[in-house]
Amino acid sequence: MWGEADLQVADSRAYPMIGVQTASNRRTYDAPLEAAVRRFQRRHLLQEDGVVGEQTRLALNTSVASRIDQLRVNLERARWISPMQSAEPRVWVDIAGYRMHYVRPNGQHWDARVVVGTPRRETPIIHSTISHLTINPSWTIPPTIMREDVLPQVRADINYLARKNIQVISPMGEPLVAEEIDWQHPGGVMLRQVAGTGNPLGRVVVRFPNDDMIYLHDTARGLFQRDQRALSSGCIRVEGVAELAQMLLQDTGSRYQMSSLLKGEVIAM
Template sequence: MQNPIVPDRYSRAVCSIAVLGLLLGAAARAQQPGTASTTGPQVVQAVAVEQPLGPVAEQIREQVEQWRVAHAEVDAATSPGHVVVAFYEQNRFAPAWTGPGNVDQLLTALGEMAADGLDPQDYALDELQRRRGVLLDPLATPRQRAQFDLLATDACLTALLHLYRGKVDPATLDTHWNFDPHQFDQSRGLQAVRDALARGTVGSLFERARPRPAQYGQLRTALAGLRTLAAQGGWAPLADGPTLKPGSRDPRVAVLRRRLQQGGYPVGDGVGDLYDPALEAALKQFQREQYLVADGHLGKATLAALNVPVAARIEQLRANLERARWLLHQLQGKFVVVDIAGYQVVYYRDGKPVWRSRVQVGKPYRSTPVFKSEITYLTLNPTWTVPPTILKSDILPKIRNNPGYLAANRLRVLDGQGRVVSAASVNWSNPHGIVLRQDAGPGNSLGRLVIRFPNDYAVYLHDTPHQELFAREQRPFSSGCIRVERPRELAGLLLDDPQHWNAQGIDRAIDTLKTQTVMLREPVPLLLAYWTVDLREAGRISFRPDIYQRDPPLLAALDRPRASPWLSTVGAAAPPAQP
């Protein structure tokens, strides 16, 4: 395939021959209208004759082939290195970066990757700037030009891929991860890059690669704002001291007012050291968003949340920008999202939230997994079969301490064939071959309703008898399942049958105390996701506690330096000086 950007003399010659042939054929038909000519001028056929590569293309071919041999065992057809190989093979190894216009757009776009929480040096920005002089230096060798071209192409394609689907492979951080990566058509993607190079619009590629949902732009804007604040010195820490309460006077009030104002909270027009009602309302709003007791008192927990440094909040935003690149493309149509760190479940229709409810999630040592599934059916008045882990760690100690525990909790003992056996026949110090099943009805650990979806972790959305725990600000109370505060409302949305399964119909079916399975007419996608930021009004961002400590390993992977795989191939020969 000829280079679409800089055609050589052979390309122009072939094109001229082809045009000449068409003109001659048209002239012959014009001389004898309505007849087929057998004696007139013959159409000249353009025959493409394979030409030797130019010196720069030859150098690119040689280095591409060296790379392919060195990575022959790597099965990663869509990795940046393999995409670079495909790009040049489809382009007959012709250089792509032949003028300063596209190169300058590329360098600018790579510098702006920092606004996405990514490191521009992962894309060899300094090295490209150092080598840029080869474009205008008549003494630059073909090898130097080839080296620059390979680095520029690798930087461009890798950065676009990272914006499109994330830098970090989430499966390396979480064994439960089963979300489909953002798919892309390699052939169309490479053609888009070639078209942008031909039109001189390389910079536009980067904006098109970013996630399109507005949430991504809000996260980028928040990151830029915090970095500006950090450059100005950040926010001043609040000094420790007695709990600060509304109506009191304290020198720390002015610092608190400024701190909340910097976080985007409306603090009113108050001045001085009086803790006034406007400041109290702002602090309560902050406390609610931090999942703290919203009492308006500046105690130790609230003080600690306020004093998290700006630098740490910047890192938190970077982690969630990467999660956004993994997940935002999944949010389409009708689906349910369990927001684990936000302790809520949200039902979306046409990509927009139409219902939400508070949830309880897994304890830190029994964390709710992150994965994707499809809700397929509901169980009304479910029984509960005790999972082995809960039996061993939670139930057995209680049975040993209290012989009446089984009866009090309506737990039956079943053998391996599902037959009920006497609890007295079991050696509870070392039981084997049994399972425990709790009868349906009030007090059942799953409540009166379970929303089920295929998974390997025995995790469900379900009702719970522990309704009082929904009043807590932070709710990591379960053994991994998701306890829903208003599950009947969600069931009605999922069944989507106002005639038979409206609120009254669901209540009547549950009131029968009969265990009943109800299939959904069509599966509804379910995403169990983990975010440690939240989008608020007017573009403001609030921050959540990282209850499972998932941000640090993600940030470590995000910060792991990436060296271009072409640096070892192209070498480190000094380029010509910048003009």
């Protein structure tokens, strides 16, 4: 078991330049200091711009005791994950590192960048089994997003629903007339956005049973270039999700091809 002294030694080894960097003028933000800031940002998954903004300043001011607590928490998380890694194949998401990993039945490893939930709407830790794929999905808007994001828009302008191709349905899936709903007190109505270019799930969704309505899916491709990618409402957006889906089909013995499915073509099985 690691003690505090061990963690402090590990921290000093991880940051070998701490305590030895000097500057001829401590009031000058020169090139060596900017390079040190960029290294710090890269190590902490911050935007590597060399600017000491709010997030960088918060990270710099984090105490050694807090870093030790973070290490303890992550060591415990690693202990939880260890039994899951004994069975293959497996898909797992490193939420803090913004990466998804897939170990295939043949032992091949595949990984991709992901976008995960914001601190306000965190991606939960889930252990489940992938059950199926959905091509060109509709999106049933989760309760939190409906309450906090969509309803204020609908109350301000009922035409918001039509512009976003959102259908109003009952809990049984029956269509309802939007103009007949009291949007101040909508009750148990549900909102479903039809498939299309504006659908936030994109064209491919990898689904697995869970109570949080969390999936692996497409879209938001411009966000994958960012260093910090805690930007979603909880779901996990996967760069190259169609490639992942094709591997899952292949590895489970399916003859379907993603290229044909995305074009709406059906093959004889």
